[in-house]
Amino acid sequence: MIPATNNLFGIHTQALDVWQRRTEVLANNLANADTPGYLARDLDFRKALAAAGGPTGGVALETDAPGQISSAAQAASTLAYRIPTQPSMDGNTVDAQVEQAAFAANGVHYQASLSFITAQIRMLRTAISGGQG
Amino acid sequence: MSLFSIFSVAGSGMAAQSTRLNTVASNLANADSVASSPEAAYRAREPLFAAIRNQLDAGGNTTGEGVQVLGVTESQAAIPSRYEPGNPLADADGYVYASNVNPVDELVNMISASRSYQNNVEVMNSTRQLMQKTLDLGK
Numbered sequence: 001m002i003p004a005t006n007n008l009f010g011i012h013t014q015a016l017d018v019w020q021r022r023t024e025v026l027a028n029n030l031a032n033a034d035t036p037g038y039l040a041r042d043l044d045f046r047k048a049l050a051a052a053g054g055p056t057g058g059v060a061l062e063t064d065a066p067g068q069i070s071s072a073a074q075a076a077s078t079l080a081y082r083i084p085t086q087p088s089m090d091g092n093t094v095d096a097q098v099e100q101a102a103f104a105a106n107g108v109h110y111q112a113s114l115s116f117i118t119a120q121i122r123m124l125r126t127a128i129s130g131g132q133g
Numbered sequence: 134m135s136l137f138s139i140f141s142v143a144g145s146g147m148a149a150q151s152t153r154l155n156t157v158a159s160n161l162a163n164a165d166s167v168a169s170s171p172e173a174a175y176r177a178r179e180p181l182f183a184a185i186r187n188q189l190d191a192g193g194n195t196t197g198e199g200v201q202v203l204g205v206t207e208s209q210a211a212i213p214s215r216y217e218p219g220n221p222l223a224d225a226d227g228y229v230y231a232s233n234v235n236p237v238d239e240l241v242n243m244i245s246a247s248r249s250y251q252n253n254v255e256v257m258n259s260t261r262q263l264m265q266k267t268l269d270l271g272k
Contacts, residue, residue, distance in 0.1 A: 020135055020136055021135065023136065023139060023260065023263070024135055024136075024138060024139055024142065024198075026256075027139045027142045027143055027256045027260070028142050028184075028198045028199065030143070030146065030249075030252045030253060030256050031142050031143060031145055031146030031149075031198075031199050031200045031253060031256075032146070032182070032184045032199075032200045033146075033249050033252065034149075034150070034153075034182055034245065034246075034249055035182040035183060035184050035200055036182065038184050096248070096249075096252060099252075100252065100255070103256065103259065104259075107259050107262075107263060110263055111263070111266060114266055114267060114270060117270060117271075118270060118271060118272075121270070121271040122271075125271075
């Protein structure tokens with residue numbers, strides 16, 4: 001990614017990426033709502049954003065030997081298993097209502113990040129056109 | 134863009150649930166079928182679901198996951214026999230063998246399958262909207 005774009009849209013490009021990944025994880029949970037033994041997963045937003053280079057994280061872990069924990073493994077570890085509220089007999093921990101609610105909330109967050117980026121673009125456009133456009 | 138893979142994930146869920154609905158339809162249609170031997174009698178069918186587990190890519194993204202139908206299993210419940218000497222399918226002792234379909238089980242399965250299908254359709258619709266909004270970025 002170009003650093004200039006990074007500064008332009010701030011944290012929102014990374015946030016968008018994380019929301020998108022979370023959408024994928026939640027879609028997977030819903031698709032496997034009737035799969036025996038499937039364990040529902042979710043993404044820890046704070047950890048994922050830190051792994052994506054957000055401001056909450058410190059310096060990224062550098063590896064100089066194969067076999068050490070890579071940044072990819074760190075990103076993967078942001079996926080966690082959901083604690084089931086109503087475990088079922090077939091070992092499936094997907095609670096359709098919980099997943100639906102999370103999916104809806106996730107969509108709103110995604111749109112919020114999009115709005116921030118749109119506002120930034122609009123501001124730039126105003127600056128470029130000098131308020132004439 | 135990884136939002137695209139959600140379509141395949143939700144699509145696999147819809148395909149799996151429609152397979153399930155298909156077996157329910159087949160079971161209900163054959164609930165009253167009879168045969169002349171226990172081996173030939175209709176047995177209730179049920180699909181076996183399993184999650185597709187793929188490797189994580191370099192960015193830690195889960196690519197192309199979803200659900201798959203591993204196969205269709207046949208119920209091992211006992212086959213009920215009825216004494217119907219007048220039935221053309223009756224065996225030498227006058228018995229016919231009915232299917233082991235439990236209509237209550239099938240109806241419960243049908244409701245569950247259609248709800249899960251609707252969930253997947255909803256996921257697909259929401260994703261489509263999010264993608265549309267992303268394409269309209271900056272307008």
